[in-house]
Amino acid sequence: MSFNSYGGIIFAILVLCGYHLIRRHDRQNIFLLLVSIYFYATSSILFTGLLISTIYVGFSAGQIIESVRNTGRSVRTITAFAIILLLGILGVFKYYNFFVDSFAASISMFGFKPSVSTLNIVLPVGISFYIFQTIGYLIDVVRKQTKAETNLIDFALFVSFFPQLVAGPIERSQNFLKQIKVKRPPITNADVTYGLFLIIQGYAKKVVIADNLAPYVDAIFEHKDISSPLIWVGLLLFAIQIYGDFSGYTDIARGYSRLLGFRILLNFDRPYAARSPSDFWRRWHISLSNWFTEYVYFSLGGNRSKSSVRRGGNVLGTMTLSGLWHGASLNFIIWGAYHGLIILLGRVFSKIVPKAVRQSKASTALAVSLTFILMLYGWMYFRITDFDQLISFHHAIIFEWGGWEPALAFLFQGTIFLVLWLVIDIMELHWINIHAHEVKNYRGIGIYMGFILTIVFVLHAVDPSAFIYFRF
Structure with missing residues (x-):
């Protein structure tokens, strides 16, 4: 589903109507999370699990970083592991074939003829955006520029908010997560x-x-x-x-x-x-x-x-x-x-x-x-x-x-x-x-x-x- 399709326009109108019928702030967030996951699933149903996994990794890593900050354990090691994991996901889906082909081309210059195989990998929609947004959040937590989020619903909405999920902007937790956590004022x-x-x-x-x-x-x-x-x-x-x-x-x-x-x-x-x-x-x-x-x-x-x-x-x-x-x-x-x-x-x-x-x-x-x-x-x-x-x-x-x-x-x-x-x-x-x-x-x-x-x-x-x- 895309904003420039009739289905995307109808979807957005229905979401706006449904959202403003809900009064409680926490239920509004749950509603937006559900419709955001649905929105992504219509574009890339096979990779919805990848989005959910990214949310889980980001949320869990943030919690662990916050919990071990004062225990003497290495916060940077935990952060590095989480970021490498997220970049690894991005690398497999976006860069695997490129690096394999580049490696083969490089060593062939020295007379070697490597036998390499590439994969027919489909690039998940918006993967670069939501992974970078999650990585930015983790770095902000490490730098104490934001506190680790304790509400999974709020964090999941921060990563998957449907208007900016697939093509940005890449949001900062200090700006967007803060808005998610508070009751929004009535629309003027x-x-x-x-x-x-x-x-x-x-x-x-x-x-x-x-x-x-x-x-x-x-x-x-x-x-x-x-x-x-x-x-x-x-x-x-x-x-x-x-x-x-x-x-x-x-x-x-x-x-x-x-x-x-x-x-x-x-x-x-x-x-x-x-x-x-x-x-x-x-x-x-x-x-x-x-x-x-x-x-x-x-x-x-x-x-x-x-x-x-x-x-x-x-x-x-x-x-x-x-x-x-x-x-x-x-x-x-x-x-x-x-x-x-x-x-x-x-x-x-x-x-x-x-x-x-x-x-x-x-x-x-x-x-x-x-x-x-x-x-x-x-x-x-x-x-x-x-x-x-x-x-x-x-x-x-x-x-x-x-x-x-x-x-x-x-x-x-x-x-x-x-x-x-x-x-x-x-x-x-x-x-x-x-x-x-x-x-x-x-x-x-x-x-x-x-x-x-x-x-x-x-x-x-x-x-x-x-x-x-x-x-x-």
């Missing part, structure tokens, strides 16, 4: 307005912008006569497609959560307006960026090291692991390493250029433009999984400057959806305060939502596709 008109705004906007991003751009992107990346202009148009359309797809899901998840009385983390903040690669990652998939910063980058030492090489290595290592999180293939590792490199280059540039120059309007416009181009180029590593195709695309970018006619044709066909993306981003900036989670301008917001809803009905894609980040 402001909650309804804000929630509906996000839901309608999210559907527009997904079924109008992302799903309509998808066929053009596929056609370009499968085009026989690839050229530099065609590649750049394809990267532009893909950049907007993946933004509409992923931020659309997040908007829908945050909207439904708000109608249930929860405020989940902001995950996107106009990323293509970023002034630097570092700024981009403060705006794109914010919950994942924060997770890697908090639990990987800082654990490696962050910026504390006196060695610039060590500090650079921390950035590069963190971003490379972030790329690997997205998928078990070489292109994602390259994508992550690429972002690590341009983040480091951006830091060097910021030290060279005087602050007064960087803050001028002309410099800001130039910085945003250059950052956007760097992001477009990076999406090529994300979109293309075949290494030979990557090489041919690089050759075309440098040497093939023909093909303007098909490039302009695709650009013209996608223009309406690019314009809609800009309109939606500008209107969001005008009507809501995304950081305060509230509507800041009620004047005309109903008319705007009616307009967007009309656009959804008129221009929705005939063949809707699954959310891209479901595969991660």
Whole structure:
């Protein structure tokens, strides 16, 4: 079941109605847990046991860590065991074949011909998200940033809450578990307005912008006569497609959560307006960026090291692991390493250029433009999984400057959806305060939502596709 299906919409409406008919806070949590497990089972019934096992491991490990904290036993050993177990589950289902193939390819370079076998493993929906959320919780317990949860129902709901279960945001216990444990206040008109705004906007991003751009992107990346202009148009359309797809899901998840009385983390903040690669990652998939910063980058030492090489290595290592999180293939590792490199280059540039120059309007416009181009180029590593195709695309970018006619044709066909993306981003900036989670301008917001809803009905894609980040 998916939010962009009729079944998903009906499910969400029924859950909202059922939830608000229940008055007691503890029963509301039980109800949400049951419907969340059901929601996951409809997408991946075979792996519902895996989700439940993750919940059990996280809950039990948290309890053990809390109980042995003052006994002299090694908390870190227990934590490491639990995290290795969780990462092992993730590794088997997501990375087993990749590492087996990589190992075989490596030793074959020395003349060995290993006999290895891969497994036909299906990736459980959302496994990277809920396992990382559980690991983050355990680390927070160890660091005493949160107390180990003693209520299994509350913890299970924290891990499996259906709006953000399969594609995030990756929640922190300090934010979300705290909301689960207390009685939610009655839903206000402001909650309804804000929630509906996000839901309608999210559907527009997904079924109008992302799903309509998808066929053009596929056609370009499968085009026989690839050229530099065609590649750049394809990267532009893909950049907007993946933004509409992923931020659309997040908007829908945050909207439904708000109608249930929860405020989940902001995950996107106009990323293509970023002034630097570092700024981009403060705006794109914010919950994942924060997770890697908090639990990987800082654990490696962050910026504390006196060695610039060590500090650079921390950035590069963190971003490379972030790329690997997205998928078990070489292109994602390259994508992550690429972002690590341009983040480091951006830091060097910021030290060279005087602050007064960087803050001028002309410099800001130039910085945003250059950052956007760097992001477009990076999406090529994300979109293309075949290494030979990557090489041919690089050759075309440098040497093939023909093909303007098909490039302009695709650009013209996608223009309406690019314009809609800009309109939606500008209107969001005008009507809501995304950081305060509230509507800041009620004047005309109903008319705007009616307009967007009309656009959804008129221009929705005939063949809707699954959310891209479901595969991660």
